[in-house]
Amino acid sequence: MDRISVVVPCYNEEKVMPLFYKEMKRVMNIMNYVGFEIIFIDDGSKDNTLRIAKSLKARDDRIKYLSFSKNFGKEAAIYAGLENCTGDYAAVMDADLQDPPALLEIMYRYLKQEDYDSVATRRVTRDGEPKLRSFFARRFYHLMNHISKTNMVDGARDYRLMKRQMVDAVVNMKEYNRFSKGIFGWVGFKTKWLEYDNVERAAGESKWSFRKLLFYSFDGIAAFSTMPLGIASFSGLFLCILSFISIIVIMIRHLIGVKSAHGWSSMACIILFVSGFQLFCMGVVGQYLAKTYLEVKNRPIYIIREKSF
Ligand code: UDP
Numbered sequence: 001m002d003r004i005s006v007v008v009p010c011y012n013e014e015k016v017m018p019l020f021y022k023e024m025k026r027v028m029n030i031m032n033y034v035g036f037e038i039i040f041i042d043d044g045s046k047d048n049t050l051r052i053a054k055s056l057k058a059r060d061d062r063i064k065y066l067s068f069s070k071n072f073g074k075e076a077a078i079y080a081g082l083e084n085c086t087g088d089y090a091a092v093m094d095a096d097l098q099d100p101p102a103l104l105e106i107m108y109r110y111l112k113q114e115d116y117d118s119v120a121t122r123r124v125t126r127d128g129e130p131k132l133r134s135f136f137a138r139r140f141y142h143l144m145n146h147i148s149k150t151n152m153v154d155g156a157r158d159y160r161l162m163k164r165q166m167v168d169a170v171v172n173m174k175e176y177n178r179f180s181k182g183i184f185g186w187v188g189f190k191t192k193w194l195e196y197d198n199v200e201r202a203a204g205e206s207k208w209s210f211r212k213l214l215f216y217s218f219d220g221i222a223a224f225s226t227m228p229l230g231i232a233s234f235s236g237l238f239l240c241i242l243s244f245i246s247i248i249v250i251m252i253r254h255l256i257g258v259k260s261a262h263g264w265s266s267m268a269c270i271i272l273f274v275s276g277f278q279l280f281c282m283g284v285v286g287q288y289l290a291k292t293y294l295e296v297k298n299r300p301i302y303i304i305r306e307k308s309f
């Protein structure tokens with residue numbers, strides 16, 4: 001009998017966990033031809049998430065839990081779950097039922113019957129999400145696919161079911177700045193995309209503020225594209241050529257006796273522009289340096305405080 005590990009990152013999810021378990025139990029009953037393991041990763045929650053995970057475990061021995069020493073973020077939680085799971089297949093699923101557990105059956109069927117290594121999901125609608133957020137999310141994916149060789153699908157969720165081989169490949173990517181959507185794309189393998197309409201959270205609230213998402217998108221760009229560095233050096237070269245041409249033009253004008261206007265304002269503008277641009281490019285380089293600094297330190301991606309297995 002095949003076994004499916006379901007990795008569930010949970011950060012302050014006391015309100016939805018019982019609902020999640022109820023729905024998962026229903027799905028597990030329908031899919032009684034496979035074994036299950038549900039791993040709750042308590043990502044340093046401040047509410048009763050861990051206590052609920054423990055009480056669910058007491059009721060159902062298919063449940064396991066892992067608790068972090070502090071909040072390490074969803075990416076770290078996904079990594080910890082995948083690293084510790086033992087199933088032939090592994091699914092990553094949010095606790096808030098925005099990733100419908102019922103899809104597991106279809107996903108499993110695709111992996112069993114067709115030649116796919118993973119089945120991923122994407123939302124085709126973003127109903128219920130703030131308009132501004134949807135707009136920036138769309139722009140982000142558009143930009144990302146232009147500047148990165150790793151294909152990222154608009155509306156892709158982290159919800160997916162993978163074969164062991166792919167799980168091992170993902171776990172082998174031990175980078176500290178994790179961006180799962182990029183990592184899943186980078187490791188390759190044959191992926192089937194399932195589309196579904198956005199589902200709203202069953203209870204509780206989203207942990208992502210607009211600010212958090214914005215910084216997360218910078219992480220994604222820095223992790224999967226070096227295009228900003230290319231743009232910086234290309235623009236530098238362009239400005240050099242431009243100034244070289246200007247110098248020649250000014251010299252010729254001078255030699256043939258054309259008087260140049262004596263203005264300090266144009267000069268000030270040029271100096272401000274060029275020095276501003278230089279600082280901007282240094283900032284871009286600095287961003288990459290900062291990421292490299294964090295990688296080189298080789299800190300653990302997560303620290304476990306308590307685990308049930
Ligand atoms: N999550 C987490 N650590 C965090 C933030 C979120 O483990 O620091 C989990 C959260 O409990 C949920 C999933 O990641 O299971 C998705 O979070 P959320 O629903 O808040 O994000 P959204 O669906 O709004 O993008």
Ligand code: MG
Pocket residue numbers: 094096098201206
């Ligand atoms: Mg959610």
